[in-house]
Amino acid sequence: MASLPPLSAAAASLLRHHVCFRHPTPSRSCFANSESYGCCGGVPDAGRYARLRLRWRSPVRAKVGEVEKDKGADLGLRTDQPKSLRRRLRLRPRLRVLRWRLLRLLSPRELAGDAAAALRRAIRRVPPPAVASVVLGALLLAARLTLPKNPAQEVAYADLLAGLRAGAVTAVAFEEDSRRIYFSKAEDAGSGDDERETGRGAAVPKWPYYARRVPHDEGFLLGLMREGGVDYRSAPRPAGRLLVDMLTTLLTLWFSLLPMMWFLQRQMSSGGSADKRRRPRKQQVGFDDVQGVDEAKEELVEIVSCLRGSLNYKKLGARLPRGVLLAGPPGTGKTLLAKAVAGEAGIPFFSVSASEFVEMFVGRGAARVRELFKEAKEAAPSIIFIDELDAVGGSRGRSFNDERDQTLNQLLTEMDGFDSDVKVIVMAATNRPKALDSALCRPGRFSRKVFVGVPDLEGRRKILAVHLRKVPLEEESEIICDLVANVTPGLVGADLANIVNEAALLAARRGGDIVAREDIMDAIEREKYGVNGRQKGPDSAREGLTKLFPWLPKPGNKPSNPDDFQGLMGYHTLS
Numbered sequence: 001m002a003s004l005p006p007l008s009a010a011a012a013s014l015l016r017h018h019v020c021f022r023h024p025t026p027s028r029s030c031f032a033n034s035e036s037y038g039c040c041g042g043v044p045d046a047g048r049y050a051r052l053r054l055r056w057r058s059p060v061r062a063k064v065g066e067v068e069k070d071k072g073a074d075l076g077l078r079t080d081q082p083k084s085l086r087r088r089l090r091l092r093p094r095l096r097v098l099r100w101r102l103l104r105l106l107s108p109r110e111l112a113g114d115a116a117a118a119l120r121r122a123i124r125r126v127p128p129p130a131v132a133s134v135v136l137g138a139l140l141l142a143a144r145l146t147l148p149k150n151p152a153q154e155v156a157y158a159d160l161l162a163g164l165r166a167g168a169v170t171a172v173a174f175e176e177d178s179r180r181i182y183f184s185k186a187e188d189a190g191s192g193d194d195e196r197e198t199g200r201g202a203a204v205p206k207w208p209y210y211a212r213r214v215p216h217d218e219g220f221l222l223g224l225m226r227e228g229g230v231d232y233r234s235a236p237r238p239a240g241r242l243l244v245d246m247l248t249t250l251l252t253l254w255f256s257l258l259p260m261m262w263f264l265q266r267q268m269s270s271g272g273s274a275d276k277r278r279r280p281r282k283q284q285v286g287f288d289d290v291q292g293v294d295e296a297k298e299e300l301v302e303i304v305s306c307l308r309g310s311l312n313y314k315k316l317g318a319r320l321p322r323g324v325l326l327a328g329p330p331g332t333g334k335t336l337l338a339k340a341v342a343g344e345a346g347i348p349f350f351s352v353s354a355s356e357f358v359e360m361f362v363g364r365g366a367a368r369v370r371e372l373f374k375e376a377k378e379a380a381p382s383i384i385f386i387d388e389l390d391a392v393g394g395s396r397g398r399s400f401n402d403e404r405d406q407t408l409n410q411l412l413t414e415m416d417g418f419d420s421d422v423k424v425i426v427m428a429a430t431n432r433p434k435a436l437d438s439a440l441c442r443p444g445r446f447s448r449k450v451f452v453g454v455p456d457l458e459g460r461r462k463i464l465a466v467h468l469r470k471v472p473l474e475e476e477s478e479i480i481c482d483l484v485a486n487v488t489p490g491l492v493g494a495d496l497a498n499i500v501n502e503a504a505l506l507a508a509r510r511g512g513d514i515v516a517r518e519d520i521m522d523a524i525e526r527e528k529y530g531v532n533g534r535q536k537g538p539d540s541a542r543e544g545l546t547k548l549f550p551w552l553p554k555p556g557n558k559p560s561n562p563d564d565f566q567g568l569m570g571y572h573t574l575s
């Protein structure tokens with residue numbers, strides 16, 4: 001049987017339910033062959049279905065239209081409007097949502113619930129030290145407000161001494177842990193009597209006067225009191241004042257410790273909390289963006305194939321390499337290569353600098369490593385990239401840095417702990433491969449070592465081509481690439497990228513719309529000899545260029561006609 005053309009959902013549903021469009025009550029005879037309505041008899045064949053589709057203007061369509069209209073009416077849509085307009089307006093559901101929101105707004109219960117939820121959310125966001133400060137402050141305020149007013153009148157210490165000398169002072173009470181000296185005079189007979197009778201200090205506020213003690217004068221004061229036969233004693237501080245003083249001391253201490261606590265909390269929580277989780281990034285960089293390092297690229301292409309599944313390594317009992325160590329001089333494109341692997345494989349890329357693991361507190365770096373590997377495993381297949389691995393991966397036992405050793409141990413453990421099925425590749429970059437701990441480089445960990453070297457002439461040409469892609473040039477890009485590559489031996493990708501960027505900046509500085517060869521040559525000199533030292537350089541880029549291509553005009557002798565210039569330069573010969 002020929003394959004049947006698909007029916008629309010509505011037509012299929014009608015056929016399934018045996019609806020006859022001629023007869024209100026369908027019978028078996030309705031499904032006899034019918035040319036005009038598509039009623040089919042029992043077993044459908046391709047021809048009949050095709051007819052059904054072709055005769056879509058028949059009552060089938062009319063019926064389906066009716067059904068849809070009814071459905072629309074049920075939903076409260078205006079079915080007579082054009083469909084797109086109806087869809088666009090969707091007034092009924094919008095009004096329903098608006099009504100629901102209004103009802104929620106006007107209902108006090110809902111409002112209270114919303115407010116409570118918002119408050120809970122806000123409270124959860126406030127850091128605990130801030131909550132503690134507010135609570136302490138509130139307690140202090142409450143204690144101060146509820147403290148009974150002290151009826152004693154403050155007088156000068158000299159007045160107390162004068163009263164004692166004159167024999168006017170009859171009783172004295174030294175408040176414990178404070179500088180207040182309460183006293184009463186003969187004319188205030190009755191005040192302080194309760195105190196004297198009970199011998200307790202609870203009634204200190206009942207004393208009519210108090211003076212502040214002068215330090216180191218207690219001996220003299222006691223002598224005076226003994227001479228005058230004054231009744232003196234010590235009395236405890238009232239509980240309210242004790243509480244206020246305690247809270248004040250606590251708050252002062254708290255505020256002075258707050259910066260340290262904040263710092264500690266930051267250190268302890270970093271890397272651990274959910275909101276600080278590292279977000280993997282999908283890389284946009286591909287192998288096309290990394291040039292001049294073909295051998296390194298070849299090594300990595302294989303890993304991309306394994307990750308993509310295009311290379312069936314399991315068939316031969318092989319395992320995916322767990323670690324790839326990219327070693328080479330700075331700026332040769334190690335980071336870029338790792339990004340390109342992630343970009344080509346289309347998998348999440350967790351990039352971290354090893355110095356981020358170096359923490360002040362022992363155990364924090366190891367916790368960070370654990371966290372990173374956990375996240376990468378959750379996002380598998382994924383790539384972890386550790387830049388400057390030597391910051392934590394240096395040989396153990398050379399220093400007394402326990403924290404660094406623990407971090408490295410954790411890294412080694414994590415790399416061992418991979419299931420062979422978990423597709424997580426650890427890539428690392430270093431400029432000092434010799435400094436690495438030998439345990440890191442053993443097979444099963446960073447078993448694959450890729451050297452990313454300084455690009456050769458062809459490499460430099462290709463790298464320049466990559467970076468000049470988006471730069472508007474006065475001349476042909478290939479020519480510029482040839483020229484610059486020739487005068488920049490020993491420079492790496494990062495230098496070349498910087499030259500292009502500097503040239504564009506120089507062009508912008510002189511107000512140009514396009515980058516001229518002059519800008520590029522200036523940029524090379526800046527790169528080689530620095531901004532200030534370029535005149536002192538023994539061999540400027542221009543001189544180098546003139547040596548290489550003696551037929552080039554002297555810099556500054558720009559011909560008025562650019563065509564002559566082109567011809568004179570012999571660019572075509574060069575390329």
Ligand SMILES: Nc1ncnc2c1ncn2[C@@H]1O[C@H](COP(=O)(O)OP(=O)(O)OP(=O)(O)O)[C@@H](O)[C@H]1O
Nearest residue numbers: 289290291330331332333334335336463493494497
């Ligand atoms: N081979 C290359 N192809 C294209 N661009 C490159 C290349 N090498 C370096 N670059 C450019 O230099 C920049 C820095 O390179 P990258 O960070 O990858 O170097 P690196 O080797 O990781 O350096 P380091 O060892 O100092 O971390 C890149 O963003 C890129 O613009």
